[in-house]
Amino acid sequence: MKKKALSVHAKYTIGGVLFGLSFPVFSQFIDAWLNNIDYSLANIMLLHQQNVIHYVVDTAPLVLGVAGYLLGATHQKKNNINNRLRKINESLDTLTYKITHDLRGPALNIKNLSEILRTNPGQLPEDKKTEVINRINESIDTWLLTFEDFMTLLKHEKSGELEKKECSLERIAENVKQELANDIEKSHATINLKFDQAPTAYASEAYLNSIIKNLLSNAIKYAHPERKPEINISSEQKFNQVQITFEDNGSGIDLKTHGDKMFTLFERFSDKPNIQGSGIGLYLVKEQIEKNNGNIEVKSIPNEGTIFTIHLPITT
Known part of the structure; x- marks a missing residue:
């Protein structure tokens, strides 16, 4: 079974906590060395009683863990924004290409059919006129449907946080x-x-x-x-x-x-x-x-x- 990767929040939080642990450990080791005592649990408690600053230093893992979480949240937000911008750019590139084909085609079809009606106003039989007009309407419907789809896509790509x-x-x-x-x-x-x-x-x-x-x-x-x-x-x-x-x-x-x-x-x-x-x-x-x-x-x-x-x- 594939293991789930740690989130950015988790990575930064764990990193902050581990880095924060180095402060109380290092300070207690130095204090024990300066006082020429063994580095043991009993002596660590004694050092806390003799120097209350150790209680303050002990909060370093918590403080840096919270700082790591906040930094991870900021980093994740930036990643999300960058990924979203990349996807929008890719979609817009594809959109530009499709517009030249999907919108241009029906427009040219309407132009050509309109030209038939313009150049042959009195020569086309009624059934032929009806057929051309129906084909124009079909092309307009296709154009409008494609345009509405593109507008829906653009609206979706621009949307931000969801309620x-x-x-x-x-x-x-x-x-x-x-x-x-x-x-x-x-x-x-x-x-x-x-x-x-x-x-x-x-x-x-x-x-x-x-x-x-x-x-x-x-x-x-x-x-x-x-x-x-x-x-x-x-x-x-x-x-x-x-x-x-x-x-x-x-x-x-x-x-x-x-x-x-x-x-x-x-x-x-x-x-x-x-x-x-x-x-x-x-x-x-x-x-x-x-x-x-x-x-x-x-x-x-x-x-x-x-x-x-x-x-x-x-x-x-």
């Missing part, structure tokens, strides 16, 4: 169902909720809402073409965590091919032209779960369905 609290899973899931009511109705999806075994999780409510919304909308979006979507969302307590499970009967994912890229920014796992998306959703899900001190696992069988399992703290 966490004990959240009701059923209330959030019901709110998400209302938000996705049109998609649920169009797809004839059945959504089953079961949170009686673990009704709450300690997390950011905004992020938990986003997590559930992304996973539920994906389950609907990637439904199997030959059956109506059925999504089961449940929770149960596992030690000091709540385990939230999303199980669907959709198209599934080939994890042998896509498993190592499941939560990578801008990665998509469907080449079907009728399924829109920018590959941001699952990336955000993983990032938001990890910001809430949790983790996510996935199991999937192509053409059978997918199970996402989230582990989040129950309390602080």
